[in-house]
Amino acid sequence: MERERVLEVKDAAKxxxxxxxxxxxxxxxxxxxxxxxxxxxxAGKTTLLKLITGLIRPDRGTVHLFGKPAxxxxxxxxxxxxxxxxxxxxxxxxxxYDNLKLAARFYPGIAAGRIDQALEEVGLAPYKKEKAxxxxxxxxxRLALAAALLPxxxxxxxxxxxxxxxIEGMVDIRRTIERLAREQGIAFxxxxxxxxxxEKLVNRFGILQGGELIxxxxxxxxxPEGTTLEQYYMAxxxxxKEADAYA
Amino acid sequence: MLMHSLKAxxxxxxxxxxxxxxxxxxxxxxxxxxxxxxxxxxxLQRSAGFGLELGGDVPMLMxxxxxxxxxxxxxxxxxxxxxxxxxxxxxxxxxxxxPITRAKLFxxxxxxxxxxxxxxxAAVWLTSVAxxxxxxxxxxxxxxxxxxxxxxxxxxxxxxxxLIAVLIAQRFTxxxxxxxxxxxxxxxxxxLPYVLPEAAVWSxxxxxxxxxxxxxxxASAGKRLNTFFILVSYSMMAYMxxxxxxxxxxx
Numbered sequence: 001m002e003r004e005r006v007l008e009v010k011d012a013a014k015x016x017x018x019x020x021x022x023x024x025x026x027x028x029x030x031x032x033x034x035x036x037x038x039x040x041x042x043a044g045k046t047t048l049l050k051l052i053t054g055l056i057r058p059d060r061g062t063v064h065l066f067g068k069p070a071x072x073x074x075x076x077x078x079x080x081x082x083x084x085x086x087x088x089x090x091x092x093x094x095x096x097y098d099n100l101k102l103a104a105r106f107y108p109g110i111a112a113g114r115i116d117q118a119l120e121e122v123g124l125a126p127y128k129k130e131k132a133x134x135x136x137x138x139x140x141x142r143l144a145l146a147a148a149l150l151p152x153x154x155x156x157x158x159x160x161x162x163x164x165x166x167i168e169g170m171v172d173i174r175r176t177i178e179r180l181a182r183e184q185g186i187a188f189x190x191x192x193x194x195x196x197x198x199e200k201l202v203n204r205f206g207i208l209q210g211g212e213l214i215x216x217x218x219x220x221x222x223x224p225e226g227t228t229l230e231q232y233y234m235a236x237x238x239x240x241k242e243a244d245a246y247a
Numbered sequence: 248m249l250m251h252s253l254k255a256x257x258x259x260x261x262x263x264x265x266x267x268x269x270x271x272x273x274x275x276x277x278x279x280x281x282x283x284x285x286x287x288x289x290x291l292q293r294s295a296g297f298g299l300e301l302g303g304d305v306p307m308l309m310x311x312x313x314x315x316x317x318x319x320x321x322x323x324x325x326x327x328x329x330x331x332x333x334x335x336x337x338x339x340x341x342x343x344x345x346p347i348t349r350a351k352l353f354x355x356x357x358x359x360x361x362x363x364x365x366x367x368x369a370a371v372w373l374t375s376v377a378x379x380x381x382x383x384x385x386x387x388x389x390x391x392x393x394x395x396x397x398x399x400x401x402x403x404x405x406x407x408x409x410l411i412a413v414l415i416a417q418r419f420t421x422x423x424x425x426x427x428x429x430x431x432x433x434x435x436x437x438x439l440p441y442v443l444p445e446a447a448v449w450s451x452x453x454x455x456x457x458x459x460x461x462x463x464x465x466a467s468a469g470k471r472l473n474t475f476f477i478l479v480s481y482s483m484m485a486y487m488x489x490x491x492x493x494x495x496x497x498x
Contacts, residue, residue: 053344056497075252079346089337093267102262105255106345147341 003030005067006080006155006187012051012061022047022211024061029187029204031154034177036198037191038233039208045191046086048208049159052189053083065155079107082148083157088141088164092133096124096143099132100150107151118146123172137164145173149180156180158190162197170194174201199229207233209240252347253355259342260329260359267328270363273321277370280317281309285378292382305382306375306394307462313371314401314455318364319408323429325363326412329356330493331425340498353493357413357486364405372398397458403478404455408433410485411451417492451481 007029015021022044029035037045050056052063054070063070065077090099100118104110119125122142127135132143141164148156156177162170178201180186192198198205199219206216215236219229264270285305333339342352372394379387412429419425436452447453454474460466 050498054349055340055343057495074348075346077346078344081344083344085340085344087337089341091263091338091341092336094263098262098266102259103341103345105259106252106347108251 003032003185005030006033006065007052007189008062008064008067009048009052010062010064012048012058012063014047014051014056014058016047020044020047020211022051022208025208025211025213026061027206027213027216029155029189031187032181032185033187033204034181034202035187035189036195036202036205037189037208038193038195038198038205039191040237043208044211045208046159047211049083049085049157049189049191053081053085053157054078055085079151080154081157082151082153082155083159084141084144084148084161085157085159088137088144090132090135090140090143090147093131095129095131096135096146097128099143100147103147103150110151114150118150121149121176122146123169138166138169141165142169145176149176153186155187155189158188160192161190162192162194170197177201195230195233196228205229207236209237210244214240252345253351253358256342256345256347256352256355257358257362260356261362264325264328264359264363269324269328273324274367274370277313277317277321277367278374280312281305281371281375281378284309284312285375285382289382305379306372306390307397309371309375310394310397310401310458311456313367314405314458318367318405319433319455320430321367322360322364322405322409323412323426323433325360326409326416327422327425327429329360330413330416331419332422334496334498335420335422343498349494350490353490357410360409360413361402361406364402364409368398368401368405393462397462400461401458403475403482404451404457407451407478407482407485408455410482410489414485414489414492417489417496449477451478454478 005028007027009025009027012025013021013023015023020042025044025048027035037048039045047056051058052065052070054074063077066080068077070077090096091102094102096119097115100115104115116125116128119128122145124139124142124146127139132140135143141161145158145161148158161173165173174197177188177190181188190198190202202219204216204218206213208214288305330339343349347355376387376391376394379390411432415429415432416425419428433452436450439450440447440453454477457474457478460471460474
């Protein structure tokens with residue numbers, strides 16, 4: 001049985017004044033996919049994620065979420081999406097609980113106990129009354145993840161979700177993602193530089209370089225015996241650099 | 248369902264405004280200034296030693312003071328907080344990635360600003376009426392309806408100024424820069440009648456005292472209507488201009 005298509009990006013392009021951006025990127029995600037988005041700094045990973053979530057408008061191309069065009073049916077399209085983009089920000093003058101209360105208002109039918117449950121899931125329950133301004137980067141990252149997971153999304157978009165986390169935090173987040181993808185069929189698209197860590201998590205990945213999606217593969221089909229994702233990634237980046245140098 | 252996201256973010260904006268110390272400080276100031284003015288008037292009445300009856304004028308005096316100076320300043324700072332401040336703190340995107348369109352997000356912030364104006368006007372009116380009653384006793388009661396009408400119509404120019412502040416806030420990435428330009432524009436507009444009286448007629452900032460047209464004999468219906476159209480035109484232009492910028496802005 002074909003899995004539901006949760007995300008479809010077609011020929012998306014965005015060019016900034018500094019010349020950077022993304023060029024003609026297309027990708028598709030189905031339920032249960034955990035998609036790793038890799039690439040060097042400035043490759044366009046955050047731009048692509050911002051474009052999917054409507055934070056920037058594309059110069060060209062389309063984004064569909066759960067079959068709904070994000071450009072014209074944004075509310076419906078985003079109602080099943082949770083995300084943390086670019087940095088784990090929060091209203092610093094409000095408590096962790098109140099931050100989530102604000103997020104919950106957008107989703108009718110979220111039970112009062114769900115906020116406590118979300119805080120529990122990311123290990124922030126003991127700090128729920130503390131103001132987010134006093135949180136460490138790792139705690140803010142956990143709070144942002146709780147806000148993303150709060151409405152029970154079917155697609156979660158995470159930009160560098162393990163930034164600022166300690167080892168225990170990284171393992172916790174990896175386990176949470178694995179569990180949600182396996183048990184609930186939630187799809188994830190995760191950009192990260194922690195390629196070794198991501199290898200244990202993703203089933204598909206794409207490599208962005210210079211704004212182009214140079215490779216997009218299914219992990220199990222690709223890696224030859226004894227090759228790590230990191231080695232594969234480095235080889236791809238190097239070969240693109242050489243191709244660009246000859247062009 | 249269609250309006251759920253608008254209401255959700257309006258409540259969020261109100262809550263965010265309320266929990267900030269600055270908002271409570273401004274509201275406290277709004278309550279204290281009429282009380283302090285009434286106390287000063289009471290002293291003046293006592294020292295003059297004759298039948299001065301200033302109490303009945305407290306609400307109108309306070310409305311003049313607040314619409315000319317305090318409320319526009321409070322509005323500028325609040326508009327900066329709602330837009331430039333949130334963009335700089337990167338918290339605007341917390342709402343932008345929720346199921347709400349940019350047009351509704353923008354509208355909910357403007358509605359929060361409108362509620363802010365209404366709350367401040369109501370607070371000044373209630374405190375000044377209470378102060379007037381203490382100073383002037385029952386003599387104040389006859390002027391209650393007139394002062395309530397003046398406060399209600401004062402909403403229109405304050406809303407127009409709030410929207411102009413919102414428009415300016417869209418152009419800036421730094422709160423200090425936005426607030427600086429707003430204060431400069433406001434001060435220049437207030438000086439305009441002394442330099443170019445003909446041009447000042449068309450400036451929205453020249454009509455912050457619109458409420459005076461509605462008090463006592465006031466002014467003709469034609470003059471009220473004329474000013475009303477000026478205020479509505481400025482409000483519409485500022486709203487549409489700001490919305491266009493907000494819709495296109497990358498975050």
